[in-house]
Amino acid sequence: MLEIIDLHASVDDKPILKGLNLQIRPGEVHAIMGPNGSGKSTLSHVLAGRPGYDVRGSVRFNGQDLLDLAPEERAWAGLFLAFQYPVEIPGVSNTNFMRSALNQVRSHRGLPALEAGDFLKIMREKAGLVQLDPSFLSRPVNLGFSGGEKKRNEIFQMAMLDPQLAILDETDSGLDIDALRIVAEGVRKLRREDNSFLVITHYQRLLDHLRPDIVHVLMDGKIVRTGNDTLALELEEKGYDWLKAELA
Amino acid sequence: MSSSHTAPSTTKIAWPSSRLEAWKYTDLDQWASKISRNDGPLTPSGWQGQPHDLLDLFTELHNAEPLFPALDELSALIHAARHGGWHAHIPAGTTCDTPLRLLYAPSVTEGWSGFTHQIQVDEGAKLTLIEEFDEGRPEGNNTEKSALQESDTTPVEKMNLHNLQVHLGRGAKLKLIRLFHGPAAKALVHQIDALQEEGSKLEVQTISLGSGMIRNNIHIQQKGDRCSSTLLGLSVAFGGGHLDQYSRIQHHALEGNSHQHYKAIAAPNSTTIFNGVLRVEPHAQQTNAYQRSSNLMLDPVSLAQGHPLKPTLRSGKVNAKPELQIFADNVKCSHGATMGKLNTESIFYLQSRGLSFEEAQRMLTLAFAMEIVDQLEDEVIRNKVMAHLDQLKWQ
Ligand SMILES: Nc1ncnc2c1ncn2[C@@H]1O[C@H](COP(=O)(O)OP(=O)(O)OP(=O)(O)O)[C@@H](O)[C@H]1O
Numbered sequence: 299m300l301e302i303i304d305l306h307a308s309v310d311d312k313p314i315l316k317g318l319n320l321q322i323r324p325g326e327v328h329a330i331m332g333p334n335g336s337g338k339s340t341l342s343h344v345l346a347g348r349p350g351y352d353v354r355g356s357v358r359f360n361g362q363d364l365l366d367l368a369p370e371e372r373a374w375a376g377l378f379l380a381f382q383y384p385v386e387i388p389g390v391s392n393t394n395f396m397r398s399a400l401n402q403v404r405s406h407r408g409l410p411a412l413e414a415g416d417f418l419k420i421m422r423e424k425a426g427l428v429q430l431d432p433s434f435l436s437r438p439v440n441l442g443f444s445g446g447e448k449k450r451n452e453i454f455q456m457a458m459l460d461p462q463l464a465i466l467d468e469t470d471s472g473l474d475i476d477a478l479r480i481v482a483e484g485v486r487k488l489r490r491e492d493n494s495f496l497v498i499t500h501y502q503r504l505l506d507h508l509r510p511d512i513v514h515v516l517m518d519g520k521i522v523r524t525g526n527d528t529l530a531l532e533l534e535e536k537g538y539d540w541l542k543a544e545l546a
Numbered sequence: 547m548s549s550s551h552t553a554p555s556t557t558k559i560a561w562p563s564s565r566l567e568a569w570k571y572t573d574l575d576q577w578a579s580k581i582s583r584n585d586g587p588l589t590p591s592g593w594q595g596q597p598h599d600l601l602d603l604f605t606e607l608h609n610a611e612p613l614f615p616a617l618d619e620l621s622a623l624i625h626a627a628r629h630g631g632w633h634a635h636i637p638a639g640t641t642c643d644t645p646l647r648l649l650y651a652p653s654v655t656e657g658w659s660g661f662t663h664q665i666q667v668d669e670g671a672k673l674t675l676i677e678e679f680d681e682g683r684p685e686g687n688n689t690e691k692s693a694l695q696e697s698d699t700t701p702v703e704k705m706n707l708h709n710l711q712v713h714l715g716r717g718a719k720l721k722l723i724r725l726f727h728g729p730a731a732k733a734l735v736h737q738i739d740a741l742q743e744e745g746s747k748l749e750v751q752t753i754s755l756g757s758g759m760i761r762n763n764i765h766i767q768q769k770g771d772r773c774s775s776t777l778l779g780l781s782v783a784f785g786g787g788h789l790d791q792y793s794r795i796q797h798h799a800l801e802g803n804s805h806q807h808y809k810a811i812a813a814p815n816s817t818t819i820f821n822g823v824l825r826v827e828p829h830a831q832q833t834n835a836y837q838r839s840s841n842l843m844l845d846p847v848s849l850a851q852g853h854p855l856k857p858t859l860r861s862g863k864v865n866a867k868p869e870l871q872i873f874a875d876n877v878k879c880s881h882g883a884t885m886g887k888l889n890t891e892s893i894f895y896l897q898s899r900g901l902s903f904e905e906a907q908r909m910l911t912l913a914f915a916m917e918i919v920d921q922l923e924d925e926v927i928r929n930k931v932m933a934h935l936d937q938l939k940w941q
C-alpha cells in the first residue's frame with residue numbers, strides 16, 4: 299500500500315529525514331517510536347504534503363507517486379493524517395468543514411454527494427464511535443477544544459473520511475485514560491483487511507490496545523530498527539540509549 | 547425622458563488632489579479622466595423609496611439648500627454639480643418602526659453624476675434607513691464571473707458621486723445600513739457628513755463589494771455631549787477592484803463614544819484601503835474611542851502553490867492607516883490595525899481533509915468576513931451579502 303524508498307527531507311537546508319525506508323501492506327498496523335526531534339512528525343507531514351520541505355526519494359501509495367500529488371489529492375487517494383497539533387479554525391464549523399471535505403472526497407472516489415439528512419446521520423454515527431459530544435459538531439473547528447478533545451476530533455474526522463491509510467501522530471498524547479481507550483476502540487472498529495494504520499507514539503499504552511503488527515524506531519531521520527511488539531516493550535523498559543549505543 | 551439627452555459637457559472638475567493625505571491612495575482625477583459630466587436628465591427611477599405613512603419626505607432637491615454649509619471641497623463640488631437628491635425630515639419625537647429602504651439604480655448610462663441627500667432627524671426621533679447601491683441588477687442573476695473578467699478590460703465609463711448630509715438633533719437615533727455592490731457601478735464616491743447634537747446616536751453599517759472603484763467617506767462631528775457613533779464595515783475587493791474606506795470622527799464635546807470595526811479583503815489583483823482619522827478636541831474630555839481594522843490579502847493560487855499558472859496575477863494589496871489626533875488628556879482611545887494573509891497551516895489542514903486550495907481559501911475567507919456580516923442589523927441586506935459572497939470567485 300505504501301512504499302517509501304530513501305526518503306530525504308530538509309527545511310532551509312537543514313536535513314531532517316535522511317534516507318528513510320518503510321513499507322506498509324494492506325491491513326497492517328505499524329507503530330513508529332523514536333526520541334523527540336527524530337523526525338516522526340516531519341515524516342507524517344511530508345507524506346501528507348505539507349509545503350515547506352525539500353523532499354527527495356520515492357513514495358508510492360497504491361501504485362501512485364504520492365510526492366507528485368497536492369495535499370487534497372492525497373486525501374482523495376485515501377491518505378489521512380491525524381495531526382500532532384490540530385489547527386484551530388475560527389469561523390468554520392466542524393459540520394460545514396466535514397460536509398465539504400466528505401463530499402469532495404466522495405466525488406473523487408466516484409460516489410455521489412450526500413443528502414443533508416444522510417450526512418447528518420453519518421456524522422452522528424461517527425461522533426458516537428469516538429464519543430464526541432454532538433455539541434462539538436456545531437462549534438468552530440478545534441477552537442477552544444481541550445488537548446484531548448482536539449485529538450478525539452481528529453479521530454472523528456478520520457472515521458468520517460474513511461481513509462485507506464491513516465497516520466496518527468501522537469494521537470494518544472493528551473488523552474486521559476478513558477479517552478485513550480475510546481480512541482483505541484474507535485481505531486479498532488475502523489480496522490479492515492484493506493486499510494492500514496501508521497501510529498506514531500511515545501507510549502506503550504496505545505499499543506497495548508492496538509496490537510501493532512510491526513514496530514519501527516526512528517532516530518535521526520532514519521528507521522534504525524524494525525521488530526514486532528516486543529520491541530516497543532523493550533523501549534518502554536530501557537529507553538533509547540542502549541539502541542544508540544548499539545548503533546554507534 | 548431619456549430622449550432629451552444633451553451632449554456631455556467637458557467642464558474640467560477640480561477633483562481632490564492625491565497629494566492630500568486623505569486622498570493618498572485614490573486619485574479621483576485619474577479615475578475620472580475618461581469621464582465627462584453627463585448633463586442628461588435624471589429619470590425619476592433614479593431611486594425608489596418604499597412608501598411610508600409617516601414620511602412625506604422625498605422631494606426632488608435640485609434647488610434645495612444644504613442642511614449645513616459643505617464641510618469640505620468634495621461635498622461642495624458634489625453639491626454645486628448635483629443632478630438631484632432626496633430630503634428626509636423626521637419630526638421631533640417620531641419613531642419610524644419600519645426601516646426605510648432605498649434602492650439606487652442611477653439611470654445615467656455614462657459620464658458622472660452627483661447627488662446630494664439630506665436627513666434631518668429631530669429631537670428624540672428615530673429612523674433606520676437601508677440603502678442599496680446595487681445598480682438594480684436582477685435578482686439571482688449570477689454575473690459575478692463575467693463581472694470579474696469584464697473589469698480587467700473595460701474602462702470606467704461612469705461615476706456616481708453621493709453626498710449625504712445628516713443632522714441628528716438631541717437624543718435622535720439614526721441607523722444607516724448600506725450595501726455598495728459594484729460590478730456594474732464601476733466608480734462610486736459616497737460621502738456622509740454627519741453632525742450630532744447632544745445624546746444622539748448614529749450607527750453606520752457598510753458593506754462594499756466590488757471590482758470597480760468605491761471611495762466611502764464617513765465624516766462625523768460630535769457637537770454635543772454624550773454622543774455615540776458606531777461604525778461597522780466590510781470591504782471586499784476582487785477582480786481588480788479598488789475599495790477605499792475613509793472615516794473621520796471628530797469629538798468636540800464631553801463623554802463622547804465612538805466605536806469602529808472594519809474588515810477588508812483584497813483578492814488577487816485588487817486593493818483595499820482603510821484610513822481612519824480620529825480627532826479628539828481639547829475639551830472633549832472623557833471620550834471613549836475604539837477603532838479596529840483587520841485586513842486580509844489573498845494570494846493567487848499560483849503563488850500559494852508555487853506553480854506559475856497565472857503569472858499575471860498579483861496578491862491582494864492592503865493599505866491601512868489609523869490616524870489618531872488626541873488633544874484631550876482624560877480620554878480612553880484604543881486602536882489596532884492588522885493585515886495579513888490566510889494562515890498557511892489552516893489551509894494545509896483543510897487541504898489534508900480533501901478540500902482544494904481554492905475551497906480552503908474560500909472557506910477561511912468567508913469565515914473572516916462573517917464576523918462583520920453576522921452583525922448586520924438587516925436581514926435582507928445580510929442575506930444578499932451572504933449570497934454575493936457565496937458566489938464570489940476569490941481567484
Ligand atoms: N520548519 C522547521 N524548521 C526548522 N526545523 C524544523 C522544522 N520542522 C522540524 N524541524 C526540526 O526537525 C527535527 C524533527 O522534528 P519533528 O517534529 O519531526 O520531530 P518528532 O520526531 O515528531 O518529535 P516529537 O517526538 O517531539 O514530536 C527537530 O529537530 C525540529 O526542530
Ligand SMILES: [Mg+2]
Binds near residue numbers: 338339340382467468
Ligand atoms: Mg512529533
